[in-house]
Amino acid sequence: MTGTTKIRLAIPNKGRIAQPIRDLVEKSGIHLRETGERKLVAKTVDPDIEVLFARPIDIPEYVANGAADIGITGLDMVHERGSVVEELLDLKMGRATLVVAVPEDAPINGVEDLDGARIATEFPNITRAYFETFGVEVTIVPVGGACEATPYLGIADAIVDLTSTGTTLQTNRMRILGEVLSTNTEVIANPVSLEQKREKIQEVVLALESVVRAKGQCYIMMNVNRDALPEVERILPGLGGPTVMDVASHEGLVAVHAVVREECVYQLITQLKRSGARDILVMSIERMIP
Numbered sequence: 338m339t340g341t342t343k344i345r346l347a348i349p350n351k352g353r354i355a356q357p358i359r360d361l362v363e364k365s366g367i368h369l370r371e372t373g374e375r376k377l378v379a380k381t382v383d384p385d386i387e388v389l390f391a392r393p394i395d396i397p398e399y400v401a402n403g404a405a406d407i408g409i410t411g412l413d414m415v416h417e418r419g420s421v422v423e424e425l426l427d428l429k430m431g432r433a434t435l436v437v438a439v440p441e442d443a444p445i446n447g448v449e450d451l452d453g454a455r456i457a458t459e460f461p462n463i464t465r466a467y468f469e470t471f472g473v474e475v476t477i478v479p480v481g482g483a484c485e486a487t488p489y490l491g492i493a494d495a496i497v498d499l500t501s502t503g504t505t506l507q508t509n510r511m512r513i514l515g516e517v518l519s520t521n522t523e524v525i526a527n528p529v530s531l532e533q534k535r536e537k538i539q540e541v542v543l544a545l546e547s548v549v550r551a552k553g554q555c556y557i558m559m560n561v562n563r564d565a566l567p568e569v570e571r572i573l574p575g576l577g578g579p580t581v582m583d584v585a586s587h588e589g590l591v592a593v594h595a596v597v598r599e600e601c602v603y604q605l606i607t608q609l610k611r612s613g614a615r616d617i618l619v620m621s622i623e624r625m626i627p
């Protein structure tokens with residue numbers, strides 16, 4: 338790509354974080370154009386931003402070697418690849434823990450008991466480094482998925498895999514022996530690009546951050562008689578307090594606006610109605626920019 342303000346953003350083309358990331362990029366205003374089913378690169382509404390679709394595991398390396406200026410993927414992938422990138426923003430999704438797990442009934446009580454064991458994993462590099470810190474020698478069995486099945490297939494004694502809800506481990510009757518690392522989805526950047534294209538990269542990060550910040554928040558508007566205002570203001574946990582405005586041609590009536598957490602809305606409405614608020618409107622917030 339020519340010109341210092343043009344940037345390429347790498348996002349996952351498949352896997353569980355692919356769609357949420359794509360939705361986030363769209364919501365941030367960076368609308369994708371010409372995205373065919375198997376398209377690898379897409380233009381966006383911003384002529385200076387191009388999107389590259391790649392496997393989550395390849396994104397850290399594409400960002401590190403400059404094929405992309407910034408990328409969005411799991412931190413676990415960054416650690417597995419050992420890529421030298423800058424971590425710019427936690428997108429508050431894809432939270433999981435990489436754990437060592439063994440079959441429930443295995444006579445193993447700690448990581449030390451795994452000396453000489455076979456460990457199945459999609460994360461061979463992280464796993465090797467982890468056991469080395471304990472001075473425990475293991476044989477890595479690399480797999481591409483369905484890791485939890487390997488002990489029952491007789492090809493591994495333990496696994497190193499991601500868990501979030503714990504359902505997969507439970508279903509496969511496995512227990513956690515130790516935690517290896519915590520992961521979440523992050524925006525990462527090439528250090529040189531960050532130096533040379535800082536302004537443009539910050540613009541993209543700010544746009545993505547505004548969507549993350551707005552998540553779970555909504556905007557509530559209502560009319561209130563002026564004498565009921567103190568009570569309504571007491572109830573509303575707005576961002577820096579609610580905004581209060583006179584309603585034209587309605588002497589004694591004010592409009593109150595506030596940002597509130599979505600999970601509070603149900604209870605808030607009951608309380609607000611009781612305090613005399615009326616004409617209540619609740620709206621979703623797409624982006625929040627401080």
Ligand SMILES: Nc1ncnc2c1ncn2[C@@H]1O[C@H](COP(=O)(O)OP(=O)(O)OP(=O)(O)O)[C@@H](O)[C@H]1O
Pocket residue numbers: 351352353354392393394410411412413414431432433481482499500501502520521522
């Ligand atoms: N159970 C989970 N809970 C939360 N985040 C997860 C979980 N599993 C994976 N992730 C995150 O999603 C990223 C992509 O993993 P995923 O398994 O979806 O991709 P993939 O391996 O490319 O796809 P697939 O498993 O379909 O081949 C991981 O690097 C991790 O950061």
Ligand SMILES: O=P(O)(O)OC[C@H]1O[C@H](OP(=O)(O)OP(=O)(O)O)[C@H](O)[C@@H]1O
Pocket residue numbers: 353481482483484485498499500501502503504505506
């Ligand atoms: O704690 P849980 O919520 O059950 O999630 C854990 C599962 O999620 C991931 O699997 P994924 O869906 O990526 O399938 P895969 O094993 O084929 O990679 C991970 O590898 C675990 O198997």
Ligand SMILES: [Mg+2]
Pocket residue numbers: 482
């Ligand atoms: Mg997977």
